[in-house]
């Protein structure tokens with residue numbers, strides 16, 4: 001029994017020792033394992049921190065990029081707004097341009113404006129004289145010089161455009177359209193355009209065409225044969241309702257006093273009138289009296305396009 005008790009006690013103590021040994025071993029391993037685990041977690045933490053730091057840098061860079069993009073967007077928005085404004089201005093201008101192929105001889109009769117138009121320019125000194133008179137009276141006009149006179153004296157027409165004078169196509173050689181073939185008509189119109197473009201050094205855009213001698217445009221109607229050719233150019237036919245040639249020179253010749261010309265124009269001009277004159281001596285000599293007389297009648301000389309903005313009478 002004693003032996004058995006001793007044996008039993010021995011087994012218990014062995015078991016306790018084994019448990020103790022296991023506990024020590026486990027604790028030792030646990031501590032070692034904990035150390036490895038902590039080290040591993042420290043590393044993880046450090047790499048996570050460094051990743052966070054890197055992300056902060058990236059966020060900072062992204063914020064800078066966003067700020068830069070916001071500035072660019074604001075600039076683009078401003079530019080787009082300016083472009084939209086320009087576009088609506090252009091559309092407004094386009095809307096006020098006369099439709100191509102229209103015959104125009106009179107503006108709105110309830111306006112206080114008239115258009116003085118002066119043709120041909122066969123005598124350059126008279127063009128210079130007219131420019132001086134218009135400038136000193138602070139008045140404007142529309143000239144229909146022939147293309148070959150523009151080529152001969154480009155400087156005068158550079159000055160005219162500089163002075164705000166409007167120019168219209170009157171063909172290159174002043175040939176009657178009715179005596180030309182369609183290809184000759186286009187050559188005449190193109191010739192005028194090339195002459196003014198060369199004189200100015202840039203493309204001069206005009207919406208006005210005046211047929212020499214009114215040939216091909218009778219009775220205020222577009223001639224079926226010649227009208228469509230002109231219409232293809234987006235040009236409108238600029239006729240008139242007051243004409244010194246038909247009114248005076250045709251019956252009296254060019255030897256008339258300037259006062260006769262001025263009286264004729266002033267007694268026939270009314271609101272919306274388009275006055276046709278030529279670079280002839282009596283017409284240009286009468287120009288100062290015409291300008292003063294129009295002013296006295298409360299009529300302001302404007303360009304054809306300005307007159308047309310008052311809505312045309314076809």
Ligand SMILES: [Zn+2]
Pocket residue numbers: 119120170174212213
């Ligand atoms: Zn002419």
